[in-house]
Amino acid sequence: MDFKLFSELSLIPAASGREELLREHIIRLIKPFCDDIKIDALGNLIALKKGKNGKKIMVAAHMDEVAMRVKYIGDDGFLRFTLTGGIDPRTLLSQRVLIQTESDGIVHGIIGAKPAHYLTAADMSKPVSADNLFIDTGLGAKAAETVTVGDPVTLDRTPVEFGNGLFSAKAIDDRAGVYVLIKVIQNMKTPQADVYFVFTVQEECGLVGAEVSSFAIRPDAALAVDTTGALDMPDIAPQDYVLKLGCGIGITLCDSSTIASNAVVKRLKEICKKEEIPYQLRVSARGSNDSKVMQRSAGGVAVCALSLPVRYIHSNVETASKNDVDAAVSLAGAFIADYSGKI
Numbered sequence: 001m002d003f004k005l006f007s008e009l010s011l012i013p014a015a016s017g018r019e020e021l022l023r024e025h026i027i028r029l030i031k032p033f034c035d036d037i038k039i040d041a042l043g044n045l046i047a048l049k050k051g052k053n054g055k056k057i058m059v060a061a062h063m064d065e066v067a068m069r070v071k072y073i074g075d076d077g078f079l080r081f082t083l084t085g086g087i088d089p090r091t092l093l094s095q096r097v098l099i100q101t102e103s104d105g106i107v108h109g110i111i112g113a114k115p116a117h118y119l120t121a122a123d124m125s126k127p128v129s130a131d132n133l134f135i136d137t138g139l140g141a142k143a144a145e146t147v148t149v150g151d152p153v154t155l156d157r158t159p160v161e162f163g164n165g166l167f168s169a170k171a172i173d174d175r176a177g178v179y180v181l182i183k184v185i186q187n188m189k190t191p192q193a194d195v196y197f198v199f200t201v202q203e204e205c206g207l208v209g210a211e212v213s214s215f216a217i218r219p220d221a222a223l224a225v226d227t228t229g230a231l232d233m234p235d236i237a238p239q240d241y242v243l244k245l246g247c248g249i250g251i252t253l254c255d256s257s258t259i260a261s262n263a264v265v266k267r268l269k270e271i272c273k274k275e276e277i278p279y280q281l282r283v284s285a286r287g288s289n290d291s292k293v294m295q296r297s298a299g300g301v302a303v304c305a306l307s308l309p310v311r312y313i314h315s316n317v318e319t320a321s322k323n324d325v326d327a328a329v330s331l332a333g334a335f336i337a338d339y340s341g342k343i
Contacts, residue, residue, distance in 0.1 A: 015069070016152075016203075026199055044213045047196070048194060055339070057220060061199060062174045062177065062199070067085060067153060068082065070153060101146055109135040111136075167320060173226070192341075196213075221301065221302045226308070228307040228308070232311070249327040252282040255284045255288060255305075275331075277327050309321070
């Protein structure tokens with residue numbers, strides 16, 4: 001795994017609906033390797049590598065990350081916000097954030113909390129919610145001169161490598177998928193079918209970008225490369241782990257909204273066994289990803305999601321395995337190169 005490249009991707013703020021900074025960076029990385037690149041009306045980045053037989057396969061990874069939006073600027077300069085995406089508010093206490101402003105670029109902020117010395121019994125009995133948190137920009141009453149209602153707010157965390165081949169960062173969901181698509185694009189020779197690599201927008205707010213782009217492309221088959229919660233941690237029973245870190249890329253058979261194409265799953269498993277790519281099978285009663293809307297578009301599409309296991313998902317200390325990421329690159333690349341229109 002190229003940790004330097006992944007870190008570059010992770011550090012770029014890309015709240016849902018404001019993915020443009022990340023999109024521009026991706027274009028610089030993939031443009032020399034693509035036959036065509038376009039941006040649709042919603043902001044999806046669609047990169048085409050032309051094949052030989054006219055068939056079409058779509059591979060999607062979403063650019064956006066769970067984030068916040070400024071909803072109120074007090075006279076004292078403290079900001080109130082709403083959540084965009086499934087963030088547990090408990091993970092936001094005492095965190096650094098980045099506010100993406102129109103006039104002054106990136107502004108740093110802190111999600112403050114009353115010190116423990118001054119907590120009352122009533123304070124301690126209250127659940128943590130976004131409604132009782134605030135952002136301190138340090139600008140005081142002048143905050144309103146820089147920050148505007150609606151400005152996106154993302155977490156601020158430097159990626160680190162640690163342990164036995166693990167790494168931790170914010171936005172592994174789904175910068176890991178973005179990384180996988182970039183590496184596949186850079187490594188791929190002429191495929192059999194036309195390959196549409198789609199870096200989608202607004203996945204965290206309803207799978208919006210993938211729905212629009214899959215209707216436009218009308219692929220014959222599709223993969224979604226995304227992350228999923230790994231629960232291999234204390235106080236969780238082994239039967240509830242779903243996936244484990246370091247044991248390979250997850251092939252999702254079903255989740256709360258999608259049952260994968262049996263033919264696609266079978267081919268993915270065959271490739272893993274032939275190429276000795278470590279993999280796990282994911283069956284989950286929860287979760288969803290871009291494969292849901294791709295499957296239901298334009299008369300139906302044979303889909304499967306490749307799910308990278310991530311501990312502490314939707315926090316700023318998401319944790320994943322480099323070996324699992326490498327397995328995802330190998331499997332996605334091999335499946336796409338092998339796809340001829342028939343599975």
